[in-house]
Amino acid sequence: MTDGYPYLVKSTWSLPRNLRERHAIRTLDPAQPRVSIYCREESHEDAPWFVASFVRVMHDGQPRWVWSTEYPTADGYTFWIGDRSVGNLVGDKPADLSDSTALSDSAFRVRYALECQICGLRLERRADELNPVLETLWAANHLELSLRGLMSLLR
Ligand SMILES: [Zn+2]
Numbered sequence: 005m006t007d008g009y010p011y012l013v014k015s016t017w018s019l020p021r022n023l024r025e026r027h028a029i030r031t032l033d034p035a036q037p038r039v040s041i042y043c044r045e046e047s048h049e050d051a052p053w054f055v056a057s058f059v060r061v062m063h064d065g066q067p068r069w070v071w072s073t074e075y076p077t078a079d080g081y082t083f084w085i086g087d088r089s090v091g092n093l094v095g096d097k098p099a100d101l102s103d104s105t106a107l108s109d110s111a112f113r114v115r116y117a118l119e120c121q122i123c124g125l126r127l128e129r130r131a132d133e134l135n136p137v138l139e140t141l142w143a144a145n146h147l148e149l150s151l152r153g154l155m156s157l158l159r
Contacts, residue, residue, distance in 0.1 A: 015079040043120035069138040
């Protein structure tokens, strides 16, 4: 178990070449609270998949963990992992994102598919279900976790 930094990815130079070349590298904002999820199941222990990274934003005075399209490295950078949200809801209805007020509706909820593209391990959860777990991890300075570990916390 890793206590906060250093992260699984020690530096952008330790990334597989295809990730390094194809994916935008940016400077990590160390002041931005962030919890990241990787998969390193036994079948691909030496080749982790970077599943998700969430950042903490304040919304109406409440912390909310939102998807980041970037994954952090221990040397202070991030690399692009893309957006894997699989549905935006207002209450239980699909949100209309052409309506800008949908995002600020208190009933707005994002559903995420956290999936390892190597072994297929998959977890689907709404943001409001993930929020308390991510908040607890962050408060404990546990800034990176395996997908398997996250699944066991949500059980
Ligand atoms: Zn995996």
